[in-house]
Amino acid sequence: MKVREIQKEFSLDLAAGEKGLDRDVIGGYCGDLLSDVMANSISGNIWLTIQSHKNILAVALLREISGIILVNGHQPDDETKAKANEEGIPILLSPASAYELAGALYNAGIRKKTE
Amino acid sequence: MKVFKGDLHIHTCLSPCASLDMSPVAIVEEGLNRGLDLIAICDHNSAQNVGAVIRAGSKRGLHVLPGMEINSVEEVHTLAIFDSERQATAMQEIVYRHLEGMNSPDIFGEQVIVNEFDEVEGFNDKMLIGGTGLKLEEIVTEVHRLGGLSIASHVDRPSYSIISQLGFIPPDLDLDAVEISYRTNSIPEVKELPIIRSSDAHFHSDIGKVYTSFFIETPSVYEIRMALLGECGRRVVN
Numbered sequence: 278m279k280v281r282e283i284q285k286e287f288s289l290d291l292a293a294g295e296k297g298l299d300r301d302v303i304g305g306y307c308g309d310l311l312s313d314v315m316a317n318s319i320s321g322n323i324w325l326t327i328q329s330h331k332n333i334l335a336v337a338l339l340r341e342i343s344g345i346i347l348v349n350g351h352q353p354d355d356e357t358k359a360k361a362n363e364e365g366i367p368i369l370l371s372p373a374s375a376y377e378l379a380g381a382l383y384n385a386g387i388r389k390k391t392e
Numbered sequence: 393m394k395v396f397k398g399d400l401h402i403h404t405c406l407s408p409c410a411s412l413d414m415s416p417v418a419i420v421e422e423g424l425n426r427g428l429d430l431i432a433i434c435d436h437n438s439a440q441n442v443g444a445v446i447r448a449g450s451k452r453g454l455h456v457l458p459g460m461e462i463n464s465v466e467e468v469h470t471l472a473i474f475d476s477e478r479q480a481t482a483m484q485e486i487v488y489r490h491l492e493g494m495n496s497p498d499i500f501g502e503q504v505i506v507n508e509f510d511e512v513e514g515f516n517d518k519m520l521i522g523g524t525g526l527k528l529e530e531i532v533t534e535v536h537r538l539g540g541l542s543i544a545s546h547v548d549r550p551s552y553s554i555i556s557q558l559g560f561i562p563p564d565l566d567l568d569a570v571e572i573s574y575r576t577n578s579i580p581e582v583k584e585l586p587i588i589r590s591s592d593a594h595f596h597s598d599i600g601k602v603y604t605s606f607f608i609e610t611p612s613v614y615e616i617r618m619a620l621l622g623e624c625g626r627r628v629v630n
Contacts, residue, residue, distance in 0.1 A: 310556050311559030311560075313556075314559070330527075331562070332560065336559050354527075
C-alpha cells in the first residue's frame with residue numbers, strides 16, 4: 278500500500294511532504310520517544326506519533342520511514358513542514374488516537390513488520 | 393579566582409516528587425557538610441522556594457542561585473539558572489502561563505512552599521510535574537532573554553531527557569551545557585557542548601553526590617558561562 282492510499286482510505290489531511298505520497302508502506306510503528314523510534318522502527322514503516330518537533334524528519338530519514346501520521350490532532354510547526362517538503366516525507370494528520378488508528382491500519386492489512 | 397564546588401540541580405519540598413525534608417535550612421546545612429560552595433535550586437516548573445533557600449544560604453555562607461527545571465511540550469527537562477530571584481520569577485510567570493492542570497497530592501505528592509526558617513507558608517496547587525505548552529526552543533530563548541543559563545537536564549537518562557525525547561540534540565539549539573547524572577561520568581553522544589554533573593537531589597542524601605568544580609572569580613551566571621566556554625582563564629575543573 279502507498280502513503281497516498283492510506284491518506285485516501287482514512288481521509289487524512291496532508292500537512293506537508295506531498296512529493297513522497299507514492300512511497301510504499303510496509304508495516305508501521307507507534308512511538309513518541311524518538312530514541313525508541315530510532316532503535317526500533319524499520320525501513321518502509323508508517324509512523325504514528327504525537328511528537329511534532331522537527332527532529333521527527335531526521336529520524337524518518339535515518340530509518341527510511343515512508344510517512345508520518347501526527348495523531349490526536351497534533352499539528353506540525355512551520356519548520357517541521359518545511360523540512361518535510363524539502364525531504365519529500367509526507368506528514369498526515371489524524372484526530373484519532375494512535376491506538377485507534379493503528380488498529381484501523383492493521384485491519385486494512387498493514388501488518389508485516391519486515392519484508 | 394578560586395574553585396567553587398557547585399551542585400546546580402537541587403529540588404526542594406516544592407517539587408511533588410521530592411522529600412518533604414528538602415527544606416531551605418536542611419538543604420543549606422547538608423550542602424555545607426558536603427563541602428559545596430555553590431548550589432542552584434531547580435524545582436519542577438516553579439521558583440517559589442528559591443528566595444527562601446537564598447536567604448537561608450546567605451545566613452550560613454552558601455551561595456545559592458535561583459533556578460527552575462522546566463518541562464517542555466516535548467517532555468524534555470531543562471534547567472534555567474539565574475542570578476536573581478526577580479529573573480527566576482519572571483521565567484516562572486512565563487511557565488505558569490503555559491502550565492495546565494491541578495496537582496493531585498495523593499498521587500504526585502505535596503508541593504510545599506516554605507520560608508527561610510523552614511516554616512510552611514502554603515501549598516502550590518498547580519500540576520508542577522506536568523509538561524508546559526512551551527517548545528524547547530522557546531524555553532531556551534526566554535531563559536537567555538532573561539539573562540539565565542539554559543542546560544539540558546540528565547541527558548543520559550531514558551526519560552525526560554533531550555536525547556530520549558528527541559533522539560539527538562538539535563544542532564541549532566542554543567544550549568549553554570548539558571547535565572549528566574551521577575550514574576555516568578561521560579556522554580559520548582555529546583561532542584559540541586560543555587558538560588556538567590549535578591545531583592538532581594530529591595532527598596537529603598543525594599545533595600552533592602556529584603557536582604561540578606568551576607574555576608571562577610564569583611559564583612554568578614556570567615562567570616559560570618565563561619567557565620563553560622573556557623574563556624578568560626575560567627574553566628570547569630573536573
